[in-house]
Amino acid sequence: MFHAAWLRRALVLLLGFGSIVAALPQARPIPAHAAGADYFPETGHTLSGPIREAWVAGGGVWLFGYPISEPMRWSTRSGSTVIAQYFERARLEYHPEYEGTVYRVLGGLLGSDLTANRSDEPAFRPAEPSSAGGCVFHEATGHNLCAEFLTWWEREGGLPTFGYPISEPFEEGGFVVQYFERARFEHHPEYAGTRWEVALGHLGTIDATRRGLLETPAFARVEPQMAVTRVEVALRSEPAGGETLAVLSAGTPVALIGGPSWDAYRVYVDGRVGWVRFGDLTWSVTDDPRSATRTSLQMFDQALDARSAEISPLVSIGVYDPLTNQLFEGGSAGPIAAASLAKALLLTVLLKQAEQRGEIGVTDWDGTLIQMIEFSDNDAANVIWAAVGGEPEVRAFLDEQRLTGFAIPDPYDWGAISATAGDWAQFFGLLGSGQILSPANTAYVLDLMRDVLSEHRFGVITPGENLVAIGKNGWYWDDEPEFVVRVTSAGLVDSTEGPPGIAPLAVVMLSHVPGEYGTEWGASIGFEVQQAAVRYATVRWAEYYHRAGPSPAVRLAAQGGAVTSLSDFATVVSHAVTPWGR
The missing domain is CATH 2.30.30.40 (SH3 Domains)
Incomplete structure (x- = not known):
């Protein structure tokens, strides 16, 4: 049966808890694509990451045409290497050095490249400023931009998308055209008064053909x-x-x-x-998080690393990346008891024990588990703690799974289970990727965590239109006298700008909260960690396409x-x- 978690929740609310307890142009393309992407059967190519965002924002198919290649490494005139992708009417390039600006994705200099030997033609010679009204003269290239072309240039992308004009308007191929550094405008009077009165010429296809790229791997249908x-x-x-x-x-x-x-x-x-x-x-991706290379949070996100350094004694941050099998860690708060995360651990232990007994599912415990995970009910957690056998059985599970960083200082208190954020990130990476439980039980756990109450979806697992962000959060009184509460936030996070495939980050933030800050402070730190994960998605995407196909460090098998x-x-x-x- 498929998981109708909303139905289970409705039953709990209706019946009550107690009644339910019982490259270069030759760079190898990626041969398959995935989530965070659009697939275009018209040309057999995909679109993802920052290039996808720029393509959509710029007008999509009607402006740039369909993609005719996969993303690839590309060497620019300046000698830098970027990620580029060809479209029928353009080549879009991701420039990480301009990240955070409108120039992070630029149109390739197709117009300049294709007209490099036409500088002596009248239309390409430097012109005088036009005396006609409605014109702008660009001193950078010595050409005018007027009338419909000026209006369209300003409205549809301007300098980052099209570059400066490098010719005056003239007739070519049956149209009045004007060349720009990155494009060729064509005037279509039959569409006067509409958005289609001006269109881009098919310079992407022309340039790829001229360079002999159409038969290279990056242009093969996927x-x-x-x-x-x-x-x-x-x-x-x-x-x-x-x-x-x-x-x-x-x-x-x-x-x-x-x-x-x-x-x-x-x-x-x-x-x-x-x-x-x-x-x-x-x-x-199903690499083993326990074998991950542990490294500094600075290698993950410098802004987050600087922030964690400011509050280091108060936080522990861990991020596991299954794509590279790296575990990024920051903060010096050390192991922190995390009762809400311990509830996810208790759920996993219960399901694992059932599997070892040959049982399919835990229907008898369904209501209790909904209360424990979705409603974060501590009484339900007490019931499950007793059901699994308490401290000896939980410790046996941790030993069996080789999760050596966990401690259970109080054999009678599941809420005292503690670990660093990095250790918890390893656990969530194992759990989410299906390396602990059966496929059905893995789906069951993830669906429960997706359906936690909306007021519990904060910090790391704040939901979003362009995100996966599911997991477990909580806050509770701190037993250390200098603090008031602890706030913990953990989950699996992925973004539309991430690399191909379903390979979310396991992200964990644990914090002690001084009295003057309040619980909102801990939640805000968790959200900062999530946003760093969203930023890192672009880094993962670019790193993926910087490589000439799958390698030992980048494995995304279909x-x-x-x-x-x-x-x-x-x-x-x-x-x-x-x-x-x-």
Whole structure:
């Protein structure tokens, strides 16, 4: 059965807790793509990361055309290496040195490259400023920009997208055209008064053809990456719910074509496009977090590292990246008791014990577990602590899983279970990737954590339209006299700007909160950690494409094989097209 967590919660509320307890141009492209991406069957290519964001913001298909390559390493005129992707009408380049500015994604200098030998033609010679009204003269290149072309240039992207004009308007190929450093404008009078009165010429296709790139690996058609459903799931019309389009059985391969959004991924399966919850899909990476390389938080995010240094005695921060099998750690607060995170541990121990007894699921405990995880009920946790056998059995589980950084200082108090944030990040990485529990139980745990009460979705697991952010949070009185409360926040976080595949970060923040700060302070630190994870998603994306294909450090194998037939894909996944076609 697929997990209808909302139904379980309704039963708990209705019946009550007690009644339920019983490159270079030759760079190798990535042969499959995934979440955080759009897939275009029209050309057989994908779009992701900062380039995807710039493409969408700039106008998408109607402005730039479809992608005709995968992202690749590209050497610029200045000698720097960027991530570039060809489109029918442009080459877009991600420049990390301009991160945080409007120039982080620039159009490639296609206009300049394609007209380098035309400087003696009349239209390309430096001109005098026009005396006509409605013109702007650009001294940088010695050319005018007037009328419809000026209006369109200013409205549709300006200097970062098109560059300066490098010619005056003239007739070419049956159109009045004007060349810019990064584009060629074409005037279409038949569309006068509409957005399509001016269009970009197909310089992306022309330049790729001129360079002989169309037969290189980066331009070969690819298929969307696959994932597999862990359990029977509902294919929904919206990421946060909507209409049930179909019910997919456990083990169904699905093509990942978008997301994440509101903790779900957009998929294609059997002629349908819909959304599947994050917890119900297999990950693309299953490295062992216990073998991770431990490194400084500075290597993760310098701003977060500086912030943690300011408050180091108060916090412990850990981030596990399954893509590179690295564990980033910061803060000097050391092991901190984290009762809310311990509830996720107790849930895992209960399910693991059931599996070892050969039992399928823990239906008898469903109501108690909902109370413990979704409602953060301590009485429910007391019941589960007793049910699993208390301290000896929890310690045995930790030993069996080789989670050596955990301590249980009080054999009668599950809330005293303590570890550093890095140790907790390893646990959540193991749990989320399915390395502790069966696929069905893994999905069950992740769905419970996704459905925690909205007021408990703060800090690391603050939900978002372009995010996966699920886990467990809590605050409680601190037993150390110099502090008032402890705030803990842990979960699995991924962003649409991240690399291909389902490979979320396991992110944990533990904090002691001085009395003058209040619980909101701890929650805000957790949110800062989440935002650092979102920033790091772009770093992961760029690092992925800087490599010439999968390597020992970057493994994103497709799950379930390739799509065998996409014959009807184009009719299902619709994209806007320009009136004049391609």
